[in-house]
Amino acid sequence: MSTLSTHVLDAMRGAPAQDVAVTLYRGAEQLDSAATDADGRIPALGGALPAGTYRLVFGTGAYFAGHEVDTFYPEVSVAFAVTEERHYHVPLLLSPFAFSTYRGS
Template sequence: MSSLSTHVLDAVRGAPAREVAVTLYRGAEQLDSGTTDADGRIGALGGDLAAGTYRLVFDTGGYFAGQQVDTFYPEVSVAFAVTEERHYHVPLLLSPFAFSTYRGS
């Protein structure tokens, strides 16, 4: 089985994005949810993950509303494939009008 973590960084402030709600789905089924800590991290989501396609949904609208900043993206959805047994880390680099992600380590 595989494990999953995430990390959200606010590129405008140059700091971790704390208190971002994140939900994990497999298909339409919600598997788990959490909120980023003071370092912008969620250390574990979903427990042991079997092979398949998953989706992380980040509540970026809620985060930016808390910062009193307008955003073009009220949420960011990142689909990814679990293909082998390993730890998967999905970071999100965030600003009000752009975002990027990659498979971390």
């Protein structure tokens, strides 16, 4: 089985994004949810994951509203495939009008 973590960085502030709600789905089924810590991280989400397609939904609208900043993206959804037994890390670099992600380690 595989494991999953995530990390959110706020490029506008140049700091980790604390208290971003993150929800993990497999298809329409919600598997887990948590909020990022003071370092912008969630070290474990979803427990042991079998192979399949998953989706992380980041609550970016609520995060920016908490900082009184307008944003174009009320949420960011990142779909990814678990194909082999390993640890998966999905970082999100965030600003009010852009985001990027990649397969981390």
